Amino acid sequence: MEGWVTYRHNRVKVNSLEDFMNIRGTVRENGRDVFFVRILGRSPAYDSRILQMDHKLLSQMQAGTLFYKRISRLAALSDAEDVAYYTACYERWAAAGMRGIQTKVTAQLAVQGREALEIQLGAACRKTMEQYLKGKTAVTESIRKNFAVKLLFWYDRVCRGMRQWSRDSCLKIVAQNVKKEQEFLFYYFLTLTGCDVLLLQSEGDLADHDKYKGLSAEVRAGDFSTAELPVAACMETAQQPEGSAGTNGQNKVIVKIPQRSRKKHTPPTQNRQQAVQVQAEQGARQVQGAGRLRREKSFEELAALASSIVLILVHDQNGEVLGTGSGIMVGKGGYILTNDHVVRGGDTYSVRIENDDQVYRTDELIKYNPMLDLALLRIDRLLEPIPVYRGEKKLVRGQAVAAIGSPLGLFNSVSDGIISGFRKIDGVDMIQFTAPISQGSSGGAVLNMYGEVIGISTAGFDRGQNINLAVGYESIQMFIQGF
Numbered sequence: 001m002e003g004w005v006t007y008r009h010n011r012v013k014v015n016s017l018e019d020f021m022n023i024r025g026t027v028r029e030n031g032r033d034v035f036f037v038r039i040l041g042r043s044p045a046y047d048s049r050i051l052q053m054d055h056k057l058l059s060q061m062q063a064g065t066l067f068y069k070r071i072s073r074l075a076a077l078s079d080a081e082d083v084a085y086y087t088a089c090y091e092r093w094a095a096a097g098m099r100g101i102q103t104k105v106t107a108q109l110a111v112q113g114r115e116a117l118e119i120q121l122g123a124a125c126r127k128t129m130e131q132y133l134k135g136k137t138a139v140t141e142s143i144r145k146n147f148a149v150k151l152l153f154w155y156d157r158v159c160r161g162m163r164q165w166s167r168d169s170c171l172k173i174v175a176q177n178v179k180k181e182q183e184f185l186f187y188y189f190l191t192l193t194g195c196d197v198l199l200l201q202s203e204g205d206l207a208d209h210d211k212y213k214g215l216s217a218e219v220r221a222g223d224f225s226t227a228e229l230p231v232a233a234c235m236e237t238a239q240q241p242e243g244s245a246g247t248n249g250q251n252k253v254i255v256k257i258p259q260r261s262r263k264k265h266t267p268p269t270q271n272r273q274q275a276v277q278v279q280a281e282q283g284a285r286q287v288q289g290a291g292r293l294r295r296e297k298s299f300e301e302l303a304a305l306a307s308s309i310v311l312i313l314v315h316d317q318n319g320e321v322l323g324t325g326s327g328i329m330v331g332k333g334g335y336i337l338t339n340d341h342v343v344r345g346g347d348t349y350s351v352r353i354e355n356d357d358q359v360y361r362t363d364e365l366i367k368y369n370p371m372l373d374l375a376l377l378r379i380d381r382l383l384e385p386i387p388v389y390r391g392e393k394k395l396v397r398g399q400a401v402a403a404i405g406s407p408l409g410l411f412n413s414v415s416d417g418i419i420s421g422f423r424k425i426d427g428v429d430m431i432q433f434t435a436p437i438s439q440g441s442s443g444g445a446v447l448n449m450y451g452e453v454i455g456i457s458t459a460g461f462d463r464g465q466n467i468n469l470a471v472g473y474e475s476i477q478m479f480i481q482g483f
Contacts, residue, residue: 005120005167006031007192010217020198021053024170032167035196036188036215041222042202047230050200054231057172066170067162072229073344074175074183076314077153078323078442086149093148098126104156109165117165117193124192125151131212132185147182154186155193169194176200176229179370181211181426188215202229294392296449302402303414305451307354308386309444310336311406312377314346322346326405326444328453329383330376330476331483336383337476338443339458340368340375351379366483372428372471373458374479386445388480389452389473395419395431403435403468405444405457413441423469430469431455446470 014020014037025033043049057068077083086103093101100118109117125148132147133139158173165171173195178184184206187197199216204224206212308329314322325342329335336351343349343365351360360379368375399419406413417435424430431454433446446455455470 005116005194007034007194008032009034009036009191009215014217015219016221017049017053017198020172020174020196021056023196025196027168030167032194034191034194035198035217036191037197037217037219038199038201038205039219039221040201040205041220041224042227042229043222046202046221051230053174066172067159068172068174069158070174070176070231071158072176072231074154074186075157075345076323076325076341077150078325078342082153083149086152087145089152090145090148093122093125098122101125101152103152105159105162108163113165116167120193121152121155124189127192128185128189131188131215132182135211150182151186151189155189158190165194167194171195172198174198174200177203179204179206181206184212188212200229202227294450297451299402299414299416302447302449302451303404305386305445305447306404306414308384309354309404309406311352312336312338312342312443313350313352314343315348315350316345317347319348324406325442326457327351327377328443328445328456329385330388330453330480331385332383333483334378334381334383335366335385335480335483336377336379337456337480338375338377339456339471340370340373341458342443343368343375343377344370349377351377353381367479369479371426372475372479374456374471374475376480376483386447387452388476389448389450389454390477391473395422395448395454395472397421400449401433401435401454402447402449403433403441403444403457404447405441420467425459425469428475429472430458431472433468433470435468 008031011026011033012023012035014023014035017039020035020037023035025035027033054070057066060066061068077086089101089103093099099122100115101121102118103121106114106118106121128151129144129147133144136143159171162171171190171194173187173190175187175197176199178187178199178201184199187199190197197216202224203226310327310329312325312327314324316322322345323342325338327336327338327342330337346365348361348363349365351362353360360381362377362379364378366376366378397419401417401419403415403417404413415435417433419431420434421432422429423432431446433455435446441457442459444457445453446457448454452473453476454473456476457468457470459469
């Protein structure tokens with residue numbers, strides 16, 4: 001394809017952070033060397049070496065000799081305008097024979113650089129999609145579109161602030177603890193646009209990496225550890241709103257996704273005696289649990305449970321809203337269950353409750369599990385949780401369900417449907433259901449006719465076709481145990 005640069009991967013071995021920091025790809029004819037490396041585990045001096053790398057590469061970026069970002073988590077594609085914009089980018093690309101792709105980043109470049117990068121993005125998207133679809137059965141246009149839309153959205157978020165591009169540009173991206181297939185393939189996609197990519201896999205390697213073993217080089221640094229990686233003090237705010245100005249009127253380009261809060265969770269402050277009473281009530285319910293009366297509810301009664309489903313707004317360090325989602329009250333002590341992809345990248349969170357004018361601001365992210373796509377927030381308020389199904393009877397296809405969430409910010413919308421199947425996605429058992437959901441429904445409740453949570457809405461495909469997925473009650477029970 002005319003204008004397409006061929007990128008050759010890992011022709012020189014990279015053995016350390018320092019090697020990655022110092023190496024520059026060689027340009028030969030119409031090709032260039034790039035590096036895609038995973039460093040597994042961490043050594044005793046790892047943290048200080050990462051900070052030294054940050055400092056040196058950020059200094060070189062400020063001097064204009066390269067472009068550098070370190071990313072802890074990729075942003076969630078949750079805003080309806082973003083979905084519409086990148087869907088349109090994909091559709092124009094497909095209609096043009098999969099040649100060049102225009103995005104917000106390419107629009108900021110000079111004409112010559114813009115045209116070359118758009119061609120490169122088109123070729124990179126096509127090649128990455130081939131890797132993603134390899135070995136998959138029943139591939140639909142919707143699967144292709146959804147994956148490409150994510151690639152383009154993430155590309156604009158990670159490469160925002162890049163002011164020039166050519167095949168000679170030095171672009172370095174460092175990401176940490178990538179676990180999901182699509183995210184790993186996004187970083188491979190970046191290498192096909194000329195970026196050197198380093199994955200700091202200090203907690204563990206990609207679960208399904210064997211499928212992509214040949215795409216990146218592997219370096220062992222030490223044992224795996226759950227301790228958080230350090231962030232350089234000179235790295236600034238997370239996911240700034242587009243157009244935010246830095247010094248001298250220049251857009252800030254140094255980005256940090258905030259580290260997650262590890263605050264010790266305490267009972268709500270309203271009344272300590274009240275908290276003790278809550279624990280006593282919960283204990284009493286556990287004793288009575290096996291013999292509790294259960295009866296099927298009408299949809300009107302199920303809809304009334306919407307008061308226990310919340311709307312969550314995710315804020316960056318400047319207080320700007322990054323996205324919205326839903327959550328389920330699961331513990332009277334202020335505990336709210338939602339999706340990991342809803343809260344990822346957030347610095348603080350605002351929670352709205354039906355029939356309550358107060359907005360509850362919190363930075364207490366108690367726990368999260370990216371593989372299960374579950375997270376637990378806490379607010380300073382006593383709650384009325386919805387019970388989680390205990391598995392008295394096996395769920396079956398055709399079983400009636402109701403979904404409650406806040407699609408597109410429409411607070412606590414209720415829809416009905418049935419269980420249409422059971423799937424295993426990335427190793428996680430999922431419930432497929434037909435009750436309509438949209439962007440913003442993630443984190444909402446899927447209820448059986450007894451008003452019990454059998455799943456948490458996680459994903460939807462083919463908008464309008466009612467192909468939706470929820471993480472099941474077994475995973476939820478395991479995740480919230482003790483809360």
